[in-house]
Amino acid sequence: MSHLDATHNPALRSWVQGADGHPDFPIQNLPHGVFSPPAGGGPRGGVAIGDSILDLKAALSAGLLQGEAAEAAAAPSLNAFFALGAAPRRALRQRLSAMLEEGSADRGAASACLHQAADCTLHMPAHIGDYTDFYVGIHHATNIGKVFRPDNPLLPNYKYVPIGYHGRASSVRPSGTDVRRPKGQLKAADADVPRFAPCERLDYELELGIWIGPGNRLGESIPVGQAEAHVAGYCLLNDWSARDIQAWEYQPLGPFLAKNFGSTISPWVVTPEALAPFRIAQPSRPQGDPAPLPYLLDEADQRHGAFDLGLEVLILTPAMRQQGLAPHRLSLSNARYMYWTVAQMVAHHTSGGCDLNPGDLLGSGTISAPDDSGFGSLLETTKGGKQPIALPNGENRRFLEDGDEVILRVRAAREGAVSIGFGDCRAKVLPAA
Numbered sequence: 001m002s003h004l005d006a007t008h009n010p011a012l013r014s015w016v017q018g019a020d021g022h023p024d025f026p027i028q029n030l031p032h033g034v035f036s037p038p039a040g041g042g043p044r045g046g047v048a049i050g051d052s053i054l055d056l057k058a059a060l061s062a063g064l065l066q067g068e069a070a071e072a073a074a075a076p077s078l079n080a081f082f083a084l085g086a087a088p089r090r091a092l093r094q095r096l097s098a099m100l101e102e103g104s105a106d107r108g109a110a111s112a113c114l115h116q117a118a119d120c121t122l123h124m125p126a127h128i129g130d131y132t133d134f135y136v137g138i139h140h141a142t143n144i145g146k147v148f149r150p151d152n153p154l155l156p157n158y159k160y161v162p163i164g165y166h167g168r169a170s171s172v173r174p175s176g177t178d179v180r181r182p183k184g185q186l187k188a189a190d191a192d193v194p195r196f197a198p199c200e201r202l203d204y205e206l207e208l209g210i211w212i213g214p215g216n217r218l219g220e221s222i223p224v225g226q227a228e229a230h231v232a233g234y235c236l237l238n239d240w241s242a243r244d245i246q247a248w249e250y251q252p253l254g255p256f257l258a259k260n261f262g263s264t265i266s267p268w269v270v271t272p273e274a275l276a277p278f279r280i281a282q283p284s285r286p287q288g289d290p291a292p293l294p295y296l297l298d299e300a301d302q303r304h305g306a307f308d309l310g311l312e313v314l315i316l317t318p319a320m321r322q323q324g325l326a327p328h329r330l331s332l333s334n335a336r337y338m339y340w341t342v343a344q345m346v347a348h349h350t351s352g353g354c355d356l357n358p359g360d361l362l363g364s365g366t367i368s369a370p371d372d373s374g375f376g377s378l379l380e381t382t383k384g385g386k387q388p389i390a391l392p393n394g395e396n397r398r399f400l401e402d403g404d405e406v407i408l409r410v411r412a413a414r415e416g417a418v419s420i421g422f423g424d425c426r427a428k429v430l431p432a433a
């Protein structure tokens, strides 16, 4: 499952300037994406290396790459590449690593296929057919539950069911696309009737995104022990949330307009291979918690189905931007605080026969740390807006204001491995229309 090979070697160096020591994209990462080069020619697949992008279409034309996987990875949408599964993806990774490593004979030809990432436009990496958002961050679920049920924050199903809801694929956008503050029905606690107005409690949610690779047929479930083979890669996901709209509309069928006005993803698809060094055992459940039902329990998945990934949220307000200040870190969480593994999410999603397709996107749900240094939403950090957070320049925030930019980042670091990141997942709040 999480085997390491020569592409993970921490001693591996790249001839691409700025790749060695790059916080996100050293040669050990090699994430896939879709971009447009500055000179035109349209969207095509690429691989991030340092501050550059390797143009896979150009690499194919130059004869540096060949075969079905390379062609699918060079396309303007990665759905077909996702559908191929792990073996061709791994073989392509090995070829790319050999091409980009120090001393490679391909250096001359490959360097002609590089673009400065800053000059390129990143696009959605795949067409998302369906998007499902889970709720596996147990500290988040507990914090939110406490607001409603102080004595009994988690509902009785939480430790049996990987809870989720079907989200909206049409409004998912890549990092850098502004998000407009939604208008909707708001009902103050002391009001008899709602009014229609711009959201006053706009929030972010720090989540991991999971790209589905090979799908399953309708009516055929994916066993938990095989579920990893159906994952094509990972990204960051900001599930922007209008808390006031949510509070009024969510009963009895769950989130609706509070969550469908925009979701932001980091545009690079970080492969399961790149994350192999950061696998950990699923943290053991607290004493007294039930064991997962057999269809959600796989021994290998329990042994290394979780991730040790540092997850950051930062904010940059218009005043901070004007003052030339760097983004301020609001929290530091970790993917290890997921109560269910990705394999359990995939197995559960398909357990009743629902078909997943290449390019479907799953959200983990907000991942909060156990304490307030790492809460994944403002709703938690500010206790529902009651305790504003102080920013270093003297500003306060209860919820997001117009012009605020929220930045999500991953820092994967482990002894004996080169650390990698996902690239930014960032977007600015536009005023309501």
Ligand code: MN
Pocket: 133, 205, 207, 239, 363, 365, 366
């Ligand atoms: Mn969410």
